[in-house]
Amino acid sequence: MIACDQLVKRFPGRDALNGLSLHVPRGEIVALLGSNGAGKTTLLRILASRLVADAGTATIDGTDTAVGHRQLAGVVGAVLSSPSAWTLRLGALENLVVFGVAQGLTPKQASRAARQRLDEVRLSEHAGRPVGTYSQGMRARLAIARALLHDPPVLLLDEPTAGLDQQSATELVADLDRHRAERTVLISTHSLTEATALTDRAVLLAHGRVAIDVKTPTSEDELAGLLAGHGSGTP
């Protein structure tokens, strides 16, 4: 279970999180919505132990994300980095093996897991090609493969379809849909299509706090109506 209580994070010139509290039970898929600067990325980075909050606590299965990043490494898979976060001269397989070993797998386990995940995200044929030659869509799928390498029960995804064309985005959503079973997933997105297709619950962040927290409606129009009713503008 993910539990955030009164999280505060300030950067020079702006307050990213302003007393945010959020609880996500095991197995739930949550869409984080909100305009740019609402605090979505900051929240995900704190949960992924890549950032430490100034105040408040964030725990995953009872482990404080501020101090327990080594314990949480096996629990959390994340897509938070830029599309260039690879050794661009090497192939996908070599890249995934390195990241898999960093997650605690042995080189053999990492190689086996990498081949399996590459197959799942339809990149096996390109496994030996330098990642620097991949399209945005291929890199996005590769990032999903990296996040899933160690089969984590918690997935944190920061706008995984950003910058993708419609078809690539649709394919990626289908890939994510296949892997959501039995996982707790937080996915930040500006896409209502993604939110309604993938998630059980929609949380709108505004000014570093939870503004709306509802069961995700099945229709985009209904979700758009809920958000508009709050007056927080576009997600």
Place this chain on the structure above:
Amino acid sequence: MNLLRVCVWRDWLVMRTRTPALLFDLFAVLMTAVVFYYLAQYLDRGQDFFPFVLAGLTIVRIHGAVPRVLASSTARIADGSLEVLMSGRARPAVVFLSEGAFELARGMVLAIGVLLVGVGVFGADVTLTAPGLAAVAVGLVGATLILLALSTALLALLMVLREAGAVGSFSGVLLPILGGVYFPLTILPAPLESIARVLPFHVPVDVIRSGLTAGVFPTTQVAVLAGACAASLAIAALLARPAVQHARRAGRLALE
């Protein structure tokens, strides 16, 4: 150790895609020996100065890997891949050591190249004995470990300061002055000599120099070298964790 192994493997694969860079490195090895061979001729000390400085040049060659490690790590910070590695199970110190290991090992191979060119091509007047060669081998490994510790400590500093250029320059002046590379430490002013004696950089230089010029295996110096390696690596490892934790608090584990 698995992370260190796969990072060395990764960097080896990357190096194989960069043949021109490797050729330039080999050319630099040759030119390093050329410069100091003719400098020795000019100083008219020929047979004394060249073998003396040859021992130091091997360390300078290995040290050349340190700015490379800083540059590649800066790029990995910028693209976010170092942050991903840091988010795994490995300790920060292990990640830093893994990031530097291949370059330092490559520096050691190039240092052997400097020695071979110096002796084989320019006829440096060295004493080739089995104990002497063993001392050179131990000295090279020791220098590589100490400079790996230096690169790890500088990476920790980089996480805090984010000034790769300044950190690299700082590192660049340390060794030539305080390592006894080009001149004996005894000619330094007393305060500087004291600092140089405390720092570990002169220890492998002394071991290699003893092996090359006297053909002996200096047991006491080798013991000091082993201690210096252990202490350097331990201190560097201690610095890594708080530096990374600082970066996590400041939100600067990756550039955004």
